[in-house]
Amino acid sequence: xxLLQISEPGESAAPHQHRLAVGIDLGTTNSLxxxxxxxxxxxLNDEQGHPLLPSVVRYFPDGRVDVGYPAQRRQxxxxxxxxxxxxxxxxxxxxxxxxxxxxxxxFVDAPGMVQLDTSAGVKSPVEVSADILRTLRMRAExxxxxxxxxxxxTVPAYFDDAQRQATKDAARLAGLNVLRxxxxxxxxxxxxxxxxxxxxTYAVFDLGGGTFDISILKLSKGVFEVLATNGDSALGxxxxxxxxxxxxxxxxxxxxxxxxxxxxxxxxxxxxxxxLTTHPDINVNAALSSGESxxxxxxxxxxxxxxxxxxxxxxxPTRKALRDAGLTVADIKGVVMVGGATRMPQIQRAVxxxxxxxxxxNLDPDKVVALGAAMQANVLAGNxxxxxxxxxxxxxxxxxxxxMGALVEKIIPRNSTIPVxxxxxxxxxxxxxxxxxxxxxxxxxxxxxxxxxxxxxxxRGIAPMVAGSARIRVxxxxxxxxxxxxxxxxASQGVEAHVVVKPSYGLADSDITRMLEESFSNAxxxxxxxxxxxxxxEGRQILEAVSNALRGDxxxxxxxxxxxxxxxxxRLQQLLEGSDHRAIKEAIEALNHATEPLxxxxxxRSVTQALRGQKLSEIES
Amino acid sequence: xxxxxxxxxxxxxxxxxxxxxxxxxxxxxAIDTSRLDVAYRDVQSQVHPDRFANAPEAERRRxxxxxxxxxxxxxxxxxxxxxxxxxxxxxGVDTEEETNTAMPPDFLMRQMEWREAVVGAKQTRDADALxxxxxxxxxxxxxxxxxxxxxxxVAKDYHGAAGAVRxxxxxEKLEEEISGTLELLED
Numbered sequence: 001x002x003l004l005q006i007s008e009p010g011e012s013a014a015p016h017q018h019r020l021a022v023g024i025d026l027g028t029t030n031s032l033x034x035x036x037x038x039x040x041x042x043x044l045n046d047e048q049g050h051p052l053l054p055s056v057v058r059y060f061p062d063g064r065v066d067v068g069y070p071a072q073r074r075q076x077x078x079x080x081x082x083x084x085x086x087x088x089x090x091x092x093x094x095x096x097x098x099x100x101x102x103x104x105x106x107f108v109d110a111p112g113m114v115q116l117d118t119s120a121g122v123k124s125p126v127e128v129s130a131d132i133l134r135t136l137r138m139r140a141e142x143x144x145x146x147x148x149x150x151x152x153x154t155v156p157a158y159f160d161d162a163q164r165q166a167t168k169d170a171a172r173l174a175g176l177n178v179l180r181x182x183x184x185x186x187x188x189x190x191x192x193x194x195x196x197x198x199x200x201t202y203a204v205f206d207l208g209g210g211t212f213d214i215s216i217l218k219l220s221k222g223v224f225e226v227l228a229t230n231g232d233s234a235l236g237x238x239x240x241x242x243x244x245x246x247x248x249x250x251x252x253x254x255x256x257x258x259x260x261x262x263x264x265x266x267x268x269x270x271x272x273x274x275x276l277t278t279h280p281d282i283n284v285n286a287a288l289s290s291g292e293s294x295x296x297x298x299x300x301x302x303x304x305x306x307x308x309x310x311x312x313x314x315x316x317p318t319r320k321a322l323r324d325a326g327l328t329v330a331d332i333k334g335v336v337m338v339g340g341a342t343r344m345p346q347i348q349r350a351v352x353x354x355x356x357x358x359x360x361x362n363l364d365p366d367k368v369v370a371l372g373a374a375m376q377a378n379v380l381a382g383n384x385x386x387x388x389x390x391x392x393x394x395x396x397x398x399x400x401x402x403x404m405g406a407l408v409e410k411i412i413p414r415n416s417t418i419p420v421x422x423x424x425x426x427x428x429x430x431x432x433x434x435x436x437x438x439x440x441x442x443x444x445x446x447x448x449x450x451x452x453x454x455x456x457x458x459x460r461g462i463a464p465m466v467a468g469s470a471r472i473r474v475x476x477x478x479x480x481x482x483x484x485x486x487x488x489x490x491a492s493q494g495v496e497a498h499v500v501v502k503p504s505y506g507l508a509d510s511d512i513t514r515m516l517e518e519s520f521s522n523a524x525x526x527x528x529x530x531x532x533x534x535x536x537x538e539g540r541q542i543l544e545a546v547s548n549a550l551r552g553d554x555x556x557x558x559x560x561x562x563x564x565x566x567x568x569x570x571r572l573q574q575l576l577e578g579s580d581h582r583a584i585k586e587a588i589e590a591l592n593h594a595t596e597p598l599x600x601x602x603x604x605r606s607v608t609q610a611l612r613g614q615k616l617s618e619i620e621s
Numbered sequence: 622x623x624x625x626x627x628x629x630x631x632x633x634x635x636x637x638x639x640x641x642x643x644x645x646x647x648x649x650x651a652i653d654t655s656r657l658d659v660a661y662r663d664v665q666s667q668v669h670p671d672r673f674a675n676a677p678e679a680e681r682r683r684x685x686x687x688x689x690x691x692x693x694x695x696x697x698x699x700x701x702x703x704x705x706x707x708x709x710x711x712x713g714v715d716t717e718e719e720t721n722t723a724m725p726p727d728f729l730m731r732q733m734e735w736r737e738a739v740v741g742a743k744q745t746r747d748a749d750a751l752x753x754x755x756x757x758x759x760x761x762x763x764x765x766x767x768x769x770x771x772x773x774x775v776a777k778d779y780h781g782a783a784g785a786v787r788x789x790x791x792x793e794k795l796e797e798e799i800s801g802t803l804e805l806l807e808d
Contacts, residue, residue, distance in 0.1 A: 388671075419685045542677050596679040599677065600686075607687060611645070
């Protein structure tokens with residue numbers, strides 16, 4: 001394919017070189033990393049042979065960090081500094097966490113996202129997630145014997161923009177090049193669909209540790225098309241643990257527990273929940289630090305009873321997703337079960353009854369998301385020239401802006417196929433108004449207060465004129481990661497004010513850079529060397545790509561433009577000899593900027609040719 | 622201080638092809654939807670950002686613009702109402718959906734009846750009554766769709782088509798209100 005030739009600058013140098021790429025399932029309870037090795041998709045185990053990495057991070061006063069099993073084993077000992085289920089905190093403020101049950105942390109309310117006060121200092125959920133991701137990156141690099149080209153990180157389909165941005169920031173902080181944020185049910189559908197050669201309309205029911213997604217997909221040869229998605233980004237196995245925890249306190253008549261006992265009883269609750277998948281009843285025993293003891297028996301019927309409302313909470317989004325897809329239960333060929341929490345018998349039963357068919361359990365619900373992500377990472381890294389599939393995903397929640405009366409004007413409706421962009425024009429309310437406040441929100445409700453606030457910004461410098469005569473065009477662009485950027489422009493008088501906003505919940509680029517640099521300086525010169533090497537590789541790749549472009553499509557550049565490009569190339573070439581990775585990065589950006597119009601024209605030419613070729617072959621056949 | 626001013630606009634003014642040209646389809650109301658589906662997938666296979674995940678930033682951005690354009694084109698042509706609206710516009714006629722609220726008297730009468738039925742059903746939280754109105758609207762929609770086909774493909778009466786589009790727009794808004802209410806009743 002002509003297009004792939006443009007985008008693969010490394011091709012001429014080493015056409016068959018396998019580029020190391022991984023898929024990472026960053027889960028509430030457990031995380032995994034997988035890759036495609038010699039054509040086979042595998043989960044990468046740790047040195048002890050464990051496939052799962054418990055998503056638990058413990059911070060010590062001396063700055064040491066434990067991630068995974070060591071942290072999990074001691075979580076009851078040091079609950080305040082041992083962070084579990086951090087995914088539930090991503091992109092969330094303190095207010096959002098009301099009603100999630102007792103959590104043994106010292107929260108710090110921060111603008112945008114809550115933070116945690118630990119013995120190693122204040123940590124944002126992004127940093128905690130980055131510690132998990134860094135562990136997986138190191139596992140992958142050790143196991144594959146080289147540096148990664150990039151990673152696909154999965155997120156719940158129902159994650160909003162703030163949660164997605166936080167996840168991407170965490171990955172960057174962990175030193176990963178994010179090839180794509182991929183929705184978890186979509187990743188599962190790739191793994192399931194490719195393994196089983198499935199065609200038709202499927203539902204993916206994904207109940208994880210802290211999030212619930214339902215996606216309806218159409219699978220046909222080489223295409224995975226998400227028709228609709230819905231869910232609840234604060235519903236998962238954890239909530240079932242909380243119900244058992246509350247039941248335990250009530251039945252055992254013990255005093256309100258301290259942090260340590262809370263963690264202990266939550267762990268016991270989780271063990272009981274898991275045991276009830278295969279046993280009719282289970283003993284819940286615990287010795288509390290108060291000297292009291294808990295000795296109870298929980299049976300399957302009681303467990304189903306105390307969690308009934310949670311089960312029915314999964315069916316409301318399921319109904320909505322079906323309706324949005326314009327389908328009924330009869331149209332669904334199969335229901336793929338994903339996430340450890342779908343092992344619970346009451347979930348299996350409820351799903352079976354709702355869809356009037358036995359759910360599909362012929363894959364490991366813990367691993368399937370990571371496997372699908374690895375398959376997609378392999379494609380995105382450019383390791384497959386033939387037989388690529390096309391993935392068409394959607395945005396889960398509508399995007400809009402605040403208008404008069406604190407109402408929401410929707411600009412991009414939920415379930416729009418991404419990437420998607422929409423523009424809307426607004427005007428001034430008063431004579432002589434020179435500024436306008438724009439408030440970007442996400443959600444389905446009519447009132448601003450009921451939606452998530454993503455960003456606020458002011459557009460200033462509007463020339464004073466009569467009310468209603470200014471033309472302010474606000475453009476929403478959602479990229480293939482499901483991430484939003486907003487641009488506003490006043491253009492009625494030829495005067496342009498231009499603002500690009502990143503949602504306030506994410507870290508600013510400068511924050512990420514600072515944190516990365518801190519970690520560089522803390523670690524060793526290794527990291528510096530690595531950063532330099534990365535920039536050098538990228539610099540050489542882009543130089544080669546641009547040379548090829550100038551040779552192949554030289555007719556598309558004017559003299560002045562060519563001179564500017566060549567100047568940027570020379571500068572980059574010079575800097576590549578040195579060791580300043582920041583300067584190289586800047587030179588790469590400058591060259592990218594200089595070649596942007598050329599890249600656009602080349603792509604337009606190549607797409608037009610490819611499409612014409614296709615139409616011709618259709619006529620011939 | 623903001624207030625909605627106008628309808629949503631097309632995003633990519635720099636793309637010179639119209640949506641029918643992009644997919645190699647004749648510019649008509651009656652289209653072969655399976656050909657549209659195939660053509661859309663062909664275009665996305667060429668331009669989708671997943672094909673450029675490793676490319677320099679400039680190409681990644683252009684790929685996103687192309688894929689965005691293809692999605693917009695596909696969504697516009699897939700739905701009969703938006704396809705009709707687009708054809709009317711291509712032929713230089715404004716559908717005046719925001720400004721022209723005048724309706725023929727008989728449609729106006731039915732408009733009022735439907736509205737009252739929806740308001741009543743909302744107050745009494747009567748899902749069955751809402752679904753009854755939805756069924757009636759679906760019937761009316763069918764009539765309007767054949768009207769659109771006649772205006773656009775046979776009579777080439779773009780002003781007549783614009784009138785039908787305005788009626789359809791009303792139906793669509795009311796349908797959205799009904800499904801929104803049904804959703805709230807379920808929660």
